[in-house]
Amino acid sequence: MVENVYLVRHGHIDTGGEKRYIGQTDLPLDALGIAQAHRLCEYFKTIPLDRVFTSPLVRCVQTTRIICNKYQCVEAFREIHMGAWENMAMATLKAQDAQAFAARGQDIKHFVPPGGESFEALSARVLRAFKTLVQAHRGTVLIVAHAGVNRVILRQFLGIGFQNIFSINQPYGSVHGIFSLHH
Secondary structure, eight states: OEEEEEEEEOOOBOOTTSOEEOTTOOOOBOHHHHHHHHHHHHHHTTSOOSEEEEOSSHHHHHHHHHHOSOOEEOGGGSOOOOGGGTTEEHHHHHHHOHHHHHHHHHOTTTOOOTTSOOHHHHHHHHHHHHHHHHHHOOEEEEEEEOHHHHHHHHHHHHTOOGGGGGGSOOOTTOEEEEOOTTO
C-alpha cells in the first residue's frame, strides 16, 4: 500500500489575464509554468518517488515530464468538466447568466454546468481512482493534477464539506503531502 502521496498542481497556464473556467480545455504551460515545473523538478530531486501519475491533459503531462521521465497517465485525474462553460471568463458568465453563476456558488457539490459535471461527480471519479492506486502500489507516489482534482482528494483527508472546498489553496505549481496513509 502507498505510504506517502505528493499532490502537485500543474504549472501556470495563459488564461488571457482573466479568471476562467478552464476545466478540461487542453491548454499548455506558459513560460512561467515551465519555470514552475523546473522548480518542482529541483524540489523532487531528493525525494525518492516509487511511482508517478498524471492527468492526461497537456499542462499536467508537460509539468510531469520536466519533473521525471517515467510516469503513467490516469484518465480519472482530468480536471472537472465544465461543459458549456469551458474556457469561459468568469466575469462573462456572471454578466450573461448571473443566476447560474450564483447557483453554482450556493451548491458547489451538486451544481452541473450545461454538459459538464458536478464536484460530487468529480469527487467520485477521482477518489475511486485514487483508492485503487493507493491500494495497488507501494511507497511514495507523486500525482500531478489540477486544482479541482487535488481539492477533492485533500477535502476527503481534511474532512471538510464541499462548501469549503475553495478554502484549500491550490496555486499553480504547488505541492501538498499526505503522509503515513496506512497508519
